[in-house]
Amino acid sequence: GDFAHVDHHRSLRTGFPEAVWGPGKTPEQIAQIMEQLHQRGSLALATRIEAQVHEQIRRLLPQVQYSPLARLCWIPRAQAIAYPGQLSVISAGTADLPVAEEAALTAELSGFQVKRLWDVGVAGIHRLLQNRQALQADVLIVVAGMEGALASVVAGLANCPVIAVPTSIGYGASFQGLAALLTMLNSCAAGVGVVNIDNGFGAAILAGQILRC
Amino acid sequence: GDFAHVDHHRSLRTGFPEAVWGPGKTPEQIAQIMEQLHQRGSLALATRIEAQVHEQIRRLLPQVQYSPLARLCWIPRAQAIAYPGQLSVISAGTADLPVAEEAALTAELSGFQVKRLWDVGVAGIHRLLQNRQALQADVLIVVAGMEGALASVVAGLANCPVIAVPTSIGYGASFQGLAALLTMLNSCAAGVGVVNIDNGFGAAILAGQILRC
Amino acid sequence: GDFAHVDHHRSLRTGFPEAVWGPGKTPEQIAQIMEQLHQRGSLALATRIEAQVHEQIRRLLPQVQYSPLARLCWIPRAQAIAYPGQLSVISAGTADLPVAEEAALTAELSGFQVKRLWDVGVAGIHRLLQNRQALQADVLIVVAGMEGALASVVAGLANCPVIAVPTSIGYGASFQGLAALLTMLNSCAAGVGVVNIDNGFGAAILAGQILRC
Amino acid sequence: GDFAHVDHHRSLRTGFPEAVWGPGKTPEQIAQIMEQLHQRGSLALATRIEAQVHEQIRRLLPQVQYSPLARLCWIPRAQAIAYPGQLSVISAGTADLPVAEEAALTAELSGFQVKRLWDVGVAGIHRLLQNRQALQADVLIVVAGMEGALASVVAGLANCPVIAVPTSIGYGASFQGLAALLTMLNSCAAGVGVVNIDNGFGAAILAGQILRC
Amino acid sequence: GDFAHVDHHRSLRTGFPEAVWGPGKTPEQIAQIMEQLHQRGSLALATRIEAQVHEQIRRLLPQVQYSPLARLCWIPRAQAIAYPGQLSVISAGTADLPVAEEAALTAELSGFQVKRLWDVGVAGIHRLLQNRQALQADVLIVVAGMEGALASVVAGLANCPVIAVPTSIGYGASFQGLAALLTMLNSCAAGVGVVNIDNGFGAAILAGQILRC
Amino acid sequence: GDFAHVDHHRSLRTGFPEAVWGPGKTPEQIAQIMEQLHQRGSLALATRIEAQVHEQIRRLLPQVQYSPLARLCWIPRAQAIAYPGQLSVISAGTADLPVAEEAALTAELSGFQVKRLWDVGVAGIHRLLQNRQALQADVLIVVAGMEGALASVVAGLANCPVIAVPTSIGYGASFQGLAALLTMLNSCAAGVGVVNIDNGFGAAILAGQILRC
Amino acid sequence: GDFAHVDHHRSLRTGFPEAVWGPGKTPEQIAQIMEQLHQRGSLALATRIEAQVHEQIRRLLPQVQYSPLARLCWIPRAQAIAYPGQLSVISAGTADLPVAEEAALTAELSGFQVKRLWDVGVAGIHRLLQNRQALQADVLIVVAGMEGALASVVAGLANCPVIAVPTSIGYGASFQGLAALLTMLNSCAAGVGVVNIDNGFGAAILAGQILRC
Amino acid sequence: GDFAHVDHHRSLRTGFPEAVWGPGKTPEQIAQIMEQLHQRGSLALATRIEAQVHEQIRRLLPQVQYSPLARLCWIPRAQAIAYPGQLSVISAGTADLPVAEEAALTAELSGFQVKRLWDVGVAGIHRLLQNRQALQADVLIVVAGMEGALASVVAGLANCPVIAVPTSIGYGASFQGLAALLTMLNSCAAGVGVVNIDNGFGAAILAGQILRC
Ligand SMILES: Nc1ncnc2c1ncn2[C@@H]1O[C@H](COP(=O)(O)O)[C@@H](O)[C@H]1O
Ligand SMILES: Nc1ncnc2c1ncn2[C@@H]1O[C@H](COP(=O)(O)O)[C@@H](O)[C@H]1O
Ligand SMILES: Nc1ncnc2c1ncn2[C@@H]1O[C@H](COP(=O)(O)O)[C@@H](O)[C@H]1O
Ligand SMILES: Nc1ncnc2c1ncn2[C@@H]1O[C@H](COP(=O)(O)O)[C@@H](O)[C@H]1O
Ligand SMILES: [Mg+2]
Ligand SMILES: [Mg+2]
Ligand SMILES: [Mg+2]
Ligand SMILES: [Mg+2]
Ligand SMILES: [Mg+2]
Ligand SMILES: [Mg+2]
Ligand SMILES: [Mg+2]
Ligand SMILES: [Mg+2]
Secondary structure: OOOOOOOOOHHHHHOOOOOEEOOOOOHHHHHHHHHHHHHOOOOEEEEOOOHHHHHHHHHHOOOOEEEOOOOEEEEOOOOOOOOOOEEEEEEOOHHHHHHHHHHHHHHHHOOOEEEEEOOOOHHHOHHHHOOHHHHOOOEEEEEEOOOOOHHHHHHHHOOOOEEEEEOOOOOHHHHHHHHHHHHHHOOOOOOEEEOOOOOHHHHHHHHHHHHHO | OOOOOOOOOHHHHHOOOOOEEOOOOOHHHHHHHHHHHHHOOOOEEEEOOOHHHHHHHHHHOOOOEEEOOOOEEEEOOOOOOOOOOEEEEEEOOHHHHHHHHHHHHHHHHOOOEEEEEOOOOHHHOHHHHOOHHHHOOOEEEEEEOOOOOHHHHHHHHOOOOEEEEEOOOOOHHHHHHHHHHHHHHOOOOOOEEEOOOOOHHHHHHHHHHHHHO | OOOOOOOOOHHHHHOOOOOEEOOOOOHHHHHHHHHHHHHOOOOEEEEOOOHHHHHHHHHHOOOOEEEOOOOEEEEOOOOOOOOOOEEEEEEOOHHHHHHHHHHHHHHHHOOOEEEEEOOOOHHHOHHHHOOHHHHOOOEEEEEEOOOOOHHHHHHHHOOOOEEEEEOOOOOHHHHHHHHHHHHHHOOOOOOEEEOOOOOHHHHHHHHHHHHHO | OOOOOOOOOHHHHHOOOOOEEOOOOOHHHHHHHHHHHHHOOOOEEEEOOOHHHHHHHHHHOOOOEEEOOOOEEEEOOOOOOOOOOEEEEEEOOHHHHHHHHHHHHHHHHOOOEEEEEOOOOHHHOHHHHOOHHHHOOOEEEEEEOOOOOHHHHHHHHOOOOEEEEEOOOOOHHHHHHHHHHHHHHOOOOOOEEEOOOOOHHHHHHHHHHHHHO | OOOOOOOOOHHHHHOOOOOEEOOOOOHHHHHHHHHHHHHOOOOEEEEOOOHHHHHHHHHHOOOOEEEOOOOEEEEOOOOOOOOOOEEEEEEOOHHHHHHHHHHHHHHHHOOOEEEEEOOOOHHHOHHHHOOHHHHOOOEEEEEEOOOOOHHHHHHHHOOOOEEEEEOOOOOHHHHHHHHHHHHHHOOOOOOEEEOOOOOHHHHHHHHHHHHHO | OOOOOOOOOHHHHHOOOOOEEOOOOOHHHHHHHHHHHHHOOOOEEEEOOOHHHHHHHHHHOOOOEEEOOOOEEEEOOOOOOOOOOEEEEEEOOHHHHHHHHHHHHHHHHOOOEEEEEOOOOHHHOHHHHOOHHHHOOOEEEEEEOOOOOHHHHHHHHOOOOEEEEEOOOOOHHHHHHHHHHHHHHOOOOOOEEEOOOOOHHHHHHHHHHHHHO | OOOOOOOOOHHHHHOOOOOEEOOOOOHHHHHHHHHHHHHOOOOEEEEOOOHHHHHHHHHHOOOOEEEOOOOEEEEOOOOOOOOOOEEEEEEOOHHHHHHHHHHHHHHHHOOOEEEEEOOOOHHHOHHHHOOHHHHOOOEEEEEEOOOOOHHHHHHHHOOOOEEEEEOOOOOHHHHHHHHHHHHHHOOOOOOEEEOOOOOHHHHHHHHHHHHHO | OOOOOOOOOHHHHHOOOOOEEOOOOOHHHHHHHHHHHHHOOOOEEEEOOOHHHHHHHHHHOOOOEEEOOOOEEEEOOOOOOOOOOEEEEEEOOHHHHHHHHHHHHHHHHOOOEEEEEOOOOHHHOHHHHOOHHHHOOOEEEEEEOOOOOHHHHHHHHOOOOEEEEEOOOOOHHHHHHHHHHHHHHOOOOOOEEEOOOOOHHHHHHHHHHHHHO
């Protein structure tokens, strides 16, 4: 349809295909774009897909797969790829899981190997210190809401790039993720790149760019 | 003068005398209020006093003492008091020293014993872990700018009340201390009470209230 | 489950067990973490639990208790503790009750004795002045929304630490509690420690730290 | 000059002549507008005039008078007016004096009788309660910075309209008067009208409108 | 109940009885407080009452009256009062009516005479100029959302105090009424007192204070 | 009804009739105003009309037409007008379509000719460069959410006025369109006029003013 | 120098040459870029040039001209152009003159004819109504600080596009021009395009694009 | 001195030595820390050093080198390192040079090879498209103020990680770099990691981490 100019050269240009941002699109629009991407041989991936939207997409495109936790809907590439390198995704609290899993699953679907370490926020710093082996990676994604302090602590311990993802988890003066975002931007540990609030997807793409660099 | 109604009963009521907030007052006004407080037997303490203002106050009140680092000016109580209990003041970076010292010195002048631990921010968490004995106190004051993450880490390790003081140190998205303030308010470690940005003085008074409670 | 690394040493380290932050967790996850905490001998406490979530938790863990006003769900410690010292919780308006009661009940469940004084906001200051005996405590928690001025007035009258809890009660320029939060941070009465908007729970833990200090 | 269309009918229309807002105007422009206003028989009043600007205006218009505290510069009306009614101006702290005096002096120059009560902020509420007779007025102007709580307390005690003037006095989370402004807008005591931060002038004009109504 | 300390002296002290702020209270609580106020001979007025809440209150207190437009619920005073003086309420757009009517009706219930002028926003300034007789009043309340410019224009034309009520009507950069609030606070026409966003009730109480002054 | 003073001279004065802003009005009020406008010979246009509201209006005014995408409801002018000149509306993403279509359809209903170019955001800049002929117009409207960068790029390429419409599409740090709004206001390409977030209607009216100028 | 890639095709592409944004450049850099632009036959215009910077530029490029009010520095085109059409620039207060003059002078230097109307803010609306002939133009630029209400009133009266320029004139809740910016974006009169705070230059370029369209 | 706990293991842990953040430190403190770092064999680098501060440091440590543009002061490592890989630093405007050069020089001093491309902002997109070979790198740093749109355009064209650095260059609604920061966080092109406003230093460290990964 002329409602969309799918960017089919993005995969050639940047190494990653365009993904479908779900909100504000009808299930029909999403299915149509996913089918186009799939027919070109790309991974067809749609983000922020609620369970009932997935149901409607599946009626139109029965081969789609779905993760309710990560709210991702996809058709895998016909030809699987497997890139070398190691990515760890680390999250601060249980409530940050949807964003952390969006990052981890996007990276896996893009061909990268992922280690997960959940619920190791700084209020109990020993949980991180006891799992320091997870920091032995080529890239780290740190996902945290509330005050988002985990990114600074991790970046002070790690010998690789750190991608920080603030989440909207919190209340009151967290201002829907603003507090965690500011924390991460002001990290006194250098070597941290920040993405938008709740943007697990973008963190995974950046991690992929780094691992292939 | 009728420009001020000094609250001489505050010491009786709350246990601490009124202190003089320097900005926006003339040296003459400050000296006059300090003298009144001193004559009533209270500690006479003025905060946010720049070096040249101190010079002018000293000409009017030769007995004043001054700390250029803490920007405090005072006449000690005639009768020294010494309260039991242990307070530690912990700061994240070298640039946070003026605020940290304002807290430490205010507490000492009020009769409390203070341990200082400077420059142990979370970018090098081992600096804090190697000095954990400083956390063995009855109250902790944590002073940090930039992302202010130190307060959460300390509160997760300590067995006593933690008072968090955000500082205006930083740039860009620190927004003059707002980032550190939000971090501390959203601390995922419970048991943290937050005071205003750069308010080392208020942190010391609160610590004093706790130690005497 | 590996979705959570419950911090079982927190009670040893900081004197208070980890509590479960309800939002963003399934009833199954909440029940599972509460059971783990209970089996270790800790108070198992979950916050921000709506009535229907409580119903589902109770089916899995029949021994849980619930306060619909405070939105708290808990299993008491096998061995009750009773700490010495007196805490008063003071609230400004009737609409602030849920947050005030979250503070009061958390403190009671943690072993502290609590006096409650409700609806004494500064628009009718005589209501506070006629109940000044409630200020004779070891720690005060002041809960207020709208302009949050009660904390300053109380701190100017009291001879003990004051913990200020802004609430999101209000409209328009209250900006969901921001106005009350700023008021409390800028209190011209020293000796006030502020917690996050609506954070009755955190205020109670800080009060507990102070009472045991 | 054509740089200004002085609104000479304002006095007829609204009861008060246009005043000159000093910042961004040259001393020549200010003097020229003041002279025009004076020749029409109005009070000629310029606000926010620093001492050195006043010196330059005085060279051009020797009859001007000046208050360095209120930063007002004026030529009185040829024919003095004296309106009935009583206005009290109440301020919270010594540092709020310039704004409070801008209000008080503007009102006096406009023909109203003014009582002043300085430095009675809520941290020592007895200072206000001991001076309750100042609340027996036809209109009250309350001037306060930092958390600005004084306006609510006064409005809860007074039987007349209250005009609240937030000041930019404070630091950190006062955000140049924003905290006091929000406090006053959210006052839980009804009957409070708020003007801009540091706008003592506007408060006096509003008070004058009320007293003449 | 002990959930509320109704301020029964407020009427004596400030001339207006306490009103019940509806949100966050159960219909039972509202009815109970209204009954207390009514039995003391006061006007019993509750604000922000949705239609279904009114239904529940009416079952408990059949004598209540209700305005769905103003969302007010009340029992009139046994003894009607009628104050002298004229109040005009002026609104900018049709969508501002609920707030404008909250102001107008509160004033009428409190004993004041009210003229209404609706939908005369500045995009068609002739609508206001053709109705200038409405500006011949003792007090004016101006209600406007979006950019809120009407207050400045009215204050420049009127010879009496102006109370400005910003509304949350608008979208995008109106930020729920913030734009109109800032406009009104920065009015270049002096003599304007501002109340909180959507606070028609407070504007009416202030108008009443002025009319009785 | 007296709830509205429809500005029937606006069409004469400004060239465009008043349009009905739907939110906060009942279907009856909307239908009544539309009928008045239609009877005067104007285009009767209502904006922000949801499908179910349209249903209710249609029962009262069967001749109305409706676009569910643009959320516009209208009765065309009896006498069609056709202005010369060419307007292009360009949008960045598929989710921006409702706002883009509100602009395009409003312009067409007002008598202007419109070219549409959808989904050519800067992440795939070749999509814009390959459609550069759309920039050959007399006026351009650029509609974009998220970071809103499209307006700057277009303005750097075009030889005509550019009207930029930020949309509320995005999440996290887009703050409901604030990010796109700031981007457009700070455009380093001159010649860009910005309207409110999601204000497709206003952009079309401004474009019409320009085309008729 | 390689510090700048001057965009020499901008004039061909967009009809206006690149202008030099002065802040953050040395006088040498500014002179060098101006000379390049002049040699290509373009108007060489630099904005935000303080008097002392102009002095240094003039030493390097003696032919530059300068307006201290508008803070513009320029070398006129060798070949003067004169476009048809009429632009009026209208300002609200005397303090807005520098921005208004930046707009007026930029337009004149670009070949357009300009009428100026200064100091006609809405606090005295008759000043605008008595000068309505200035609204008879092809484009209007409205410059206003403080609450910025003039743009809405003008747009409701005018039959041509209106470009609104908020200025940073004001204090307190004007937040350096934010209040005026929001007012203009929320204008209830359609047909208003807004540019950045204090951006008289950008308003003139947009006006030029419109006049040539 | 005990004012600093220099983190000498940071180089071993994270691959980069601690750098000295200049603001708020005396020249003596800076020189002392630089000497310690140098004696340990690390690069000794201090950031945000104004020319006169450099003069004072040089008197104490004659071997320091200085870049006035980048405001960096350093003593190179005794043993030069040269890492493989290619970094390009791209800036939008001439006024962004200090931040861009801070990034480029920090990277060079850390052993990386750097290509610079200045003044290619999106207002003249052909400047970037004509220099597309600079995008053929292993990592890109994009530095932009005002609306910061360059990062999105570059990320849509490049096949490698992009680090975006917003600058505080701009005025009005740029809010000291906030506009550019939000633009970059909301980039519709994935694969962008954002650092703090003006943080060229942090961008270089992150680039170094990526190049060594
Ligand atoms: N301190 C002040 N605060 C607010 N408005 C003022 C002040 N002083 C003068 N004004 C108003 O500012 C307007 C004059 O603006 P201008 O034309 O720039 O001189 C008049 O409407 C005055 O009533
Ligand atoms: N619509 C309203 N806006 C502002 N304040 C109100 C409103 N309605 C009632 N109030 C005030 O809210 C307070 C009652 O708060 P509460 O104790 O929660 O019932 C009293 O001070 C009332 O005067
Ligand atoms: N006063 C101004 N306001 C906004 N943009 C300007 C101004 N003066 C020059 N510019 C623009 O700023 C850009 C030049 O930036 P730079 O490369 O830093 O010189 C050009 O696109 C100019 O059109
Ligand atoms: N320009 C800069 N931007 C951000 N962080 C920096 C900068 N320069 C130094 N740092 C970091 O600031 C910290 C030093 O802070 P301090 O202890 O106050 O010297 C170290 O972690 C440095 O890595
Ligand atoms: Mg957890
Ligand atoms: Mg350090
Ligand atoms: Mg109450
Ligand atoms: Mg005082
Ligand atoms: Mg209307
Ligand atoms: Mg698309
Ligand atoms: Mg004027
Ligand atoms: Mg340039």
